[in-house]
Amino acid sequence: MHILKKYQLLFIIVIVSAALVLFKSLTSSGFKSDADKWAAASFSGENVISQEQLKDLSGNILAIDLSDHGENMAKLPEGAVSFPPKSVMDDRILRMIHQHNGPVVLYADDLAISAKIWMLLSQTGQTQLYVLTDSMDNETIKYKFRPDTLIKPEL
Amino acid sequence: MGPISSVPGFPEWLDLTIAFLIGVGFGFALEQAGFSSSRKLAGMFYGYDTTVIKVFFTAAIVALVGSQFMSYFGLLDLSKVFVNEYYVKASIVGGVIMGAGFIMGGFCPGTGLSALSIGKIDAMVFFIGGLTGAFLFAESFPFIQNLANDSYKGPVKINEIMGLSTGVFTLILIVVAIAMFWVAEIAEKKFARPDITSQL
Amino acid sequence: MNPRIVFSILLGSFGLILAFLPSPGTARLTENPKTLLYQSIEKSAYFSVDQVARFVVSEDSTVLLVDLRNPIDFKQVSIPGSINIPYNQLLNKETNLESYFADNKKRVIFYSNGDLYSGYALVLARGLGFANSYSMKGGLNEWFSTVMNSAFTGDRISARENALFETRTRAKKYFTEINSLPDSLKLQFAQKSSFDPKKLDGGCE
Incomplete structure (x- = not known):
């Protein structure tokens, strides 16, 4: 004392x-500190899965259709939920995602939307988070550039 | 968010004014703490006065703790703070020369200027010596260039090499410092030189 | 009070607090999650390939195009004037992302082959407080299908369509010219259009 x-x-x-x-x-x-760590899965691309890979996911899957009126529910497994992209960060929905025990799968028509929401949710500390896509080759170039061999560099 | 000099559009005159004010404060504090006396500085090597190590270690730790707290509260961007680049061999050679000059002259560059400002003659000679050394270094640089640029490690930090988080490393350093202050006070009693310290 | 004990208690307890904090310098998104969500998915966060084509042909200096693909792909073909930051190096210290946003009048437009990388990068950059980040919708795939393969099919052309096609044609020509250059010249061009981020220096004694 x-x-x-x-x-x-x-x-x-x-x-x-x-x-x-x-x-x-x-x-x-x-958001969690160390943004680099929480973005790591997107660097390797392991966070993007196709419909076939979705079937191989084990555990209690929470599939989320990111659309205004649940347009894509048919493409998702049973038990999927739907809400507009803008509402993902609402306290109620965020809590539901965080409390879910098992993989969380995001789907949107526009891959730009699901990519952005994946990053946002991942940065809040959500693990086992995936982007579901119909085309796995979104980041593959589909066109071949043909150089114009007649062009002479101006020296 | 600091450092303020990296804020876009920060006027250079204000940058220089702040640097000037900090410099004045630093010089004033050095002189007030008695660092303009070479006997006080040399006391570090003989053990009768350990103020130097206590002051510089405290300064380093206060800055370390302060900068990390400021960084945590978003006031300072530590990634923008300058980290000295590490040249292994040049650091060893330079350290030996600096240490020898320190114990012979009784000043380090900063305290030398502080002593010069209160008109100490030995500090004037020390200052001229320092300038001569700088001149010789510049003139002989082509010959020692290989040594000066050898084993370059970049701006490294000790905690990164040791694989520790900054906070844990800070705690270790603080514990070391506290132990050292304690040893220093014992040394001051053991190697006491009342004949010198009474005049300081 | 012995000053040594005072300092020991103060510094020791501050050290303990610090030991539990995350290392400074690790990036953390600072924006409010809801605001960041709204900002990143609204239309104004995108530029269409036609808008980018207009920036390219007018050599707009208020725009910086950032190619997020790997260096090999970047070397083969890229939009003229763009710089390369591979997406997985975006947050590296060496990348010094902040330096590209130093000029707050410059809009930084991320693009990749598709929509994934540019989407991630946009959220990260905006989340770190770089409000001038945008992405190019559809990526290079969209660029090829819209700008490079543009052809007018129809009878009459309106003035508006005419302007659009003219821009596309010019962008296509410019794109083809630059990307057909030999590698060494391409590199020179890329270096000319990139810039050296200013480094803070300092030191003591």
């Missing part, structure tokens, strides 16, 4: 800064 009284001021300073740090870490944006 004697020591506590003697260094009272010090302890107050330390406690206040610890409280500030705690406050900051609890009220931060909701």
Whole structure:
């Protein structure tokens, strides 16, 4: 007790800064630190799966149709849910995704939408998160460039 | 978000003014702490006065802790803070020369200027010596270029080499520092030189 | 109070707090998740290939095209004036993403072959606070099918369509010219259009 009284001021300073740090870490944006790590699955492409690979996924799958009126529900396994892309970060939906135990599969007509929502959800710390696609060759160039051999460089 | 000099459109005159004010503060604090006395500085090597190591270690640790807290609260972007580049051999040779000059002259470059400002004659000679050395280095650079650029490691950090997180490394360094302050106080009692310290 | 003990207690407890914090320098998205979601999926986050074609033919200096594919593909063929940041290196320290956003009047447009990489990159960049990030909808595949293979089929052409086709034709010509150059000259062109990010320097004593 004697020591506590003697260094009272010090302890107050330390406690206040610890409280500030705690406050900051609890009220931060909701994204995890180390964005690189949470984006890693997209670097290797292992987060993109086709309909066939979807069948091989084990566990309790939560399939999400990212469309305004559930247009794509037919393409997804039973038990799929649908909500508009804009509502994914709503507290209720985000909590449901986070609490789901098993793979979460995203599907949208536009691959740009599912890619972006994949990144957003992954950065909030969601694991076992996949993008479902009909065409696995989205990032493959489908056209061959034919150089014009008649062009002379101007020197 | 700091460092403020990297904010786009930050005027150069303000940058220089801030640097000037910090410099004035640094020089004033050095002189107030008695660092303009070469006997106080040399005391570090003989053990009767360990103020130097305590001051510089405290400064380093306060900056380390402070910058990390500021970074955590989004006030400072640590990735923009300059990290000195590491040339292994040049650092060893340079360190030996600097250490020898320090113990012989009784000043390090900063405290030398601080002593010069209060008109110490030995500091003036020290300062001229420093300038001569810089001149000789520049003139002889083509001959020692290979040594100077040898074993370049880039801007490395110790905690990255050791594979520790910055926070854990900071804690280890603080524990080391606390132990060292304690050893330093024992040394001050053991190698006490009241005849010198009473005049400082 | 012995100053040594005061410092020991203060620094020791701060050190303990720090030991639990994540390493500084690891990037973390700072935007509010909801705002970031709205910003990244709304139409204004995209540029169409026709808009990009217009930027290319007018050599618009307020636009920086970033090719997210790997260096080999980039070397083979790329949109004139673009620079290469392979997507998996986007957040590397060496990439120094921030330097490309230093000029806040410059719009940075990400593109890849499709929509995946540019989508990821857009979210990461905007999330890190670089509001000037955009993506090219459809990627190079869309560029080829719309701009490179453009052909007018019909009887009458309106003034608006005429302008569009003229831009496409010019972009196609420019694209073909630059990408047909030998590799060494292509490299020179790429270097000319890229820039060196300014490095902060400093030091002490």
